Amino acid sequence: MTWVSLPKYSEAYSNGVTDFIQNAFDNFATGSELRCPCKDCSNRFWFSEEDVYDHLVSNGLCPSFVNWVYEVSTPKFKKVDQEMDCDSGMVLGEDFDKMIRDESRVRNGMNDTAKRFYKLVEEGKQPLYPGCEQFTLLGFVVKLFLLKCTHGFTEGAFSGILKLIKEAFPDVNLPSSFKVAKNMIRELGLDYQKIHACPNDCMLYWGENLNLTKCKFCGVSIWKLPKNRTDAPVSPDLEEKKSKVPAKVLRYFPLKPRLQRLFMCKDYSKLMTWHALERTKDGKLRHPADAEGWKSMDANHPNFTADPRNIRLGLAADGINPYRSMNISHSTWTIILVNYNLPPWLIMKPENLILSTLVPGPVYPGNDLDVYMQPLIADLKELWEVGLQTYDAYADETFMLRSSLLWTISDFPGYAILSGWSTKGKLGCPNCHYCTSSLYLKHSRKVCYMNHRKFLPPDHKHRFDTRRFNGKVETDVCPPPLSGKDIEELLHGYENYFGKRDAKKRKRGADCLFKKKPIFFQLPYWRDNLIRHNLDVMHIEKNICDKIIGTLLNMGGKTKDHISARKDLQEMGIRKVLHPIKIGDSNRYEIRAATFDMMKKEKESFLHYS
Incomplete structure (x- = not known):
C-alpha cells in the first residue's frame, strides 16, 4: 500500500483513500458511519463516508493504524470486527481475532481458566447465521452492546431488538434477551461486581460483613427508606413486603481476570515483557522502568523481578461529574489502574487503562475512600503473596502471575485523600511534613509556605540574597522526606474511624497529623516503595501557568x-x-x-x- 506515504494533494493518494473507504464501509460501517482513522480522530469518533474522506485528505492517516488500513485495502481482505470493550480496555476486534487464531495452535499446558476461555471463544466465533461471513455471534453481540452504551438503550429496548431480529430472521444465532447476552459477556471476564455500601461511608457489605443488613457502626439500614418513613422499628411482615432498593452501591471491576486476559493474546503477551527485553537501557529516562522508584522495587524484591511478566501498576484516582450540566453538584470517584509493562507509546492509550472501581456520588468520599478500595487492595495483596495461575499465549505455557502497585497519581486534594496527610493548613506540604515553613497572611487570608531557599545547595548565592527575599540569610537545610517505614512507625497502633457518624472520634490521635492510616500499608511492599504518591502534570502545568501569566x-x-x-x-x-x-x-x-x-x-x- 503505497498511497499512505504519498503527498496528500496527489491524485494517487486521493484514489487510495477512495479505495480504502469503499472497502472499509463494506466491512466495518455501523449503519452509514465508520470510525475515522485520521490523525485527529485516531479511530475514536464515527463519521459518514464523506467526512472520513475529508479527514484523511486534510489530516492524513494516524500512524498507529497504518497496518490496519493496509489490511483493509488488501484485495483478499477478510472481515475483522473492530469494536472496543469499554469495560476493560481490551480491543475486541483485531486483537480478539488474533486470540481466536492463536487458540487453534495452543492446547497443551493451558490451565482450566484458559481452556474455559478458549471454549467460550470457540462458541462465540460461530457465524451469526449459516453461511454468514461478515459477523460472528460474539462480534455481533459486542456491536449491539456498543450501540446500547452509545445511544442509551434500556434493557427492555435491547431485549426487544433481539426479539425482533429473531422473528424476522429465524436462523439468526442470537441470545434471546439482554440477560442472556450479558451472561455471555460475563463468562468472558468482562463483568463487574455490585457491592452494597453504607450511605454514610462507614463500611462495605463485603467479606465478613456480606450478610449484614445494617451498618455495624452507625446502624443505618442497607436499604433505602421511603420518604415518609423514619428510623422507627417496623414489623417483620411489613418489612418483607417493602421493595428493597440498596442505599448505595459500589461497582468493582475484578482485577485478576483482566490481568489474565492480557496474556491470552499472543501480541499483548509479548508486549508485557517489553520493559525488560526490548527497552533501550542507556541511562536516559524514557520509561517508568528507568526511574529510581522502579529500580528500588527491583532491588528490594528480586524474586518479583525475576519474571519480567509480573505486572507493575499505577493507581490514578479523581472525582468526575457524570452529568453534562456542571450546575449539578455531583462527584463520582473513579479509580483507574495503569499498566506500566507496556511500551511508553501504549501505556496511556485509553484502551490500555484498566477501570477498577466506581465510587458512587453525589458526595465525594474524602478520607473514606479507603473503605471503597478494600476489594482492590485485597486483590493486589493476593496477587503479590500468592500469585495467579495464568496462561501465556506467546510462550505457550502457564505461569504464576504476580503484580505490584508502584505509586498513586492524583491532584493535590486527591494526594491528601490517598496519603492521609492533610494538604491544607500550616503543615500542608507533604514533602516537608513537620518541618514545613508556613505563615498566615492576614490580608490575603491564606496560608503561605515560605523559606523555599532551604532546598538550594548550601553555597548557592540566593541563600545570601536578603534584598530580593525576606531580608534574611537562609540557613535552614532541606528536611528529609518521610519514608514509608517512618510513616508506618508514626501510625503504629493508629485506629481508623471512617464514615460521617462521629466527628469527635475522627480526631483521636491529635498528636499525629495524619488523618488516617492509608489502606495501602496493607500491601507488604508499600513501606519499601521509594515514591508512593505523585501529582499529575496537568493540574501543575495549568495552575502554575495561569498564575504566572495572570x-x-x-x-x-x-x-x-x-x-x-x-x-x-x-x-x-x-x-x-x-x-x-x-x-x-x-x-x-x-x-x-x-x-x-x-x-x-x-x-x-x-x-x-x-
Missing part, C-alpha cells in the same frame, strides 16, 4: 499581585518599594508597579480601593 500581565481576578498582597508585604516588613501608599484619610491606596509587571511604561502606578 501576574505578569496584571490580569484582573487572576493576578497574585493585588492590594492584599502588598499589605501583607508591609505587615512582614519586606520589599518596602512595593508597600502600598495610603492617600490621605480615605481608603484609597496607590501602589507602584513591580519590576515583573508587563504594563505600559507610561503607567507607573494604579489606584486601588481597599
Whole structure:
C-alpha cells in the first residue's frame, strides 16, 4: 500500500483513500458511519463516508493504524470486527481475532481458566447465521452492546431488538434477551461486581460483613427508606413486603481476570515483557522502568523481578461529574489502574487503562475512600503473596502471575485523600511534613509556605540574597522526606474511624497529623516503595501557568499581585518599594508597579480601593 506515504494533494493518494473507504464501509460501517482513522480522530469518533474522506485528505492517516488500513485495502481482505470493550480496555476486534487464531495452535499446558476461555471463544466465533461471513455471534453481540452504551438503550429496548431480529430472521444465532447476552459477556471476564455500601461511608457489605443488613457502626439500614418513613422499628411482615432498593452501591471491576486476559493474546503477551527485553537501557529516562522508584522495587524484591511478566501498576484516582450540566453538584470517584509493562507509546492509550472501581456520588468520599478500595487492595495483596495461575499465549505455557502497585497519581486534594496527610493548613506540604515553613497572611487570608531557599545547595548565592527575599540569610537545610517505614512507625497502633457518624472520634490521635492510616500499608511492599504518591502534570502545568501569566500581565481576578498582597508585604516588613501608599484619610491606596509587571511604561502606578 503505497498511497499512505504519498503527498496528500496527489491524485494517487486521493484514489487510495477512495479505495480504502469503499472497502472499509463494506466491512466495518455501523449503519452509514465508520470510525475515522485520521490523525485527529485516531479511530475514536464515527463519521459518514464523506467526512472520513475529508479527514484523511486534510489530516492524513494516524500512524498507529497504518497496518490496519493496509489490511483493509488488501484485495483478499477478510472481515475483522473492530469494536472496543469499554469495560476493560481490551480491543475486541483485531486483537480478539488474533486470540481466536492463536487458540487453534495452543492446547497443551493451558490451565482450566484458559481452556474455559478458549471454549467460550470457540462458541462465540460461530457465524451469526449459516453461511454468514461478515459477523460472528460474539462480534455481533459486542456491536449491539456498543450501540446500547452509545445511544442509551434500556434493557427492555435491547431485549426487544433481539426479539425482533429473531422473528424476522429465524436462523439468526442470537441470545434471546439482554440477560442472556450479558451472561455471555460475563463468562468472558468482562463483568463487574455490585457491592452494597453504607450511605454514610462507614463500611462495605463485603467479606465478613456480606450478610449484614445494617451498618455495624452507625446502624443505618442497607436499604433505602421511603420518604415518609423514619428510623422507627417496623414489623417483620411489613418489612418483607417493602421493595428493597440498596442505599448505595459500589461497582468493582475484578482485577485478576483482566490481568489474565492480557496474556491470552499472543501480541499483548509479548508486549508485557517489553520493559525488560526490548527497552533501550542507556541511562536516559524514557520509561517508568528507568526511574529510581522502579529500580528500588527491583532491588528490594528480586524474586518479583525475576519474571519480567509480573505486572507493575499505577493507581490514578479523581472525582468526575457524570452529568453534562456542571450546575449539578455531583462527584463520582473513579479509580483507574495503569499498566506500566507496556511500551511508553501504549501505556496511556485509553484502551490500555484498566477501570477498577466506581465510587458512587453525589458526595465525594474524602478520607473514606479507603473503605471503597478494600476489594482492590485485597486483590493486589493476593496477587503479590500468592500469585495467579495464568496462561501465556506467546510462550505457550502457564505461569504464576504476580503484580505490584508502584505509586498513586492524583491532584493535590486527591494526594491528601490517598496519603492521609492533610494538604491544607500550616503543615500542608507533604514533602516537608513537620518541618514545613508556613505563615498566615492576614490580608490575603491564606496560608503561605515560605523559606523555599532551604532546598538550594548550601553555597548557592540566593541563600545570601536578603534584598530580593525576606531580608534574611537562609540557613535552614532541606528536611528529609518521610519514608514509608517512618510513616508506618508514626501510625503504629493508629485506629481508623471512617464514615460521617462521629466527628469527635475522627480526631483521636491529635498528636499525629495524619488523618488516617492509608489502606495501602496493607500491601507488604508499600513501606519499601521509594515514591508512593505523585501529582499529575496537568493540574501543575495549568495552575502554575495561569498564575504566572495572570501576574505578569496584571490580569484582573487572576493576578497574585493585588492590594492584599502588598499589605501583607508591609505587615512582614519586606520589599518596602512595593508597600502600598495610603492617600490621605480615605481608603484609597496607590501602589507602584513591580519590576515583573508587563504594563505600559507610561503607567507607573494604579489606584486601588481597599
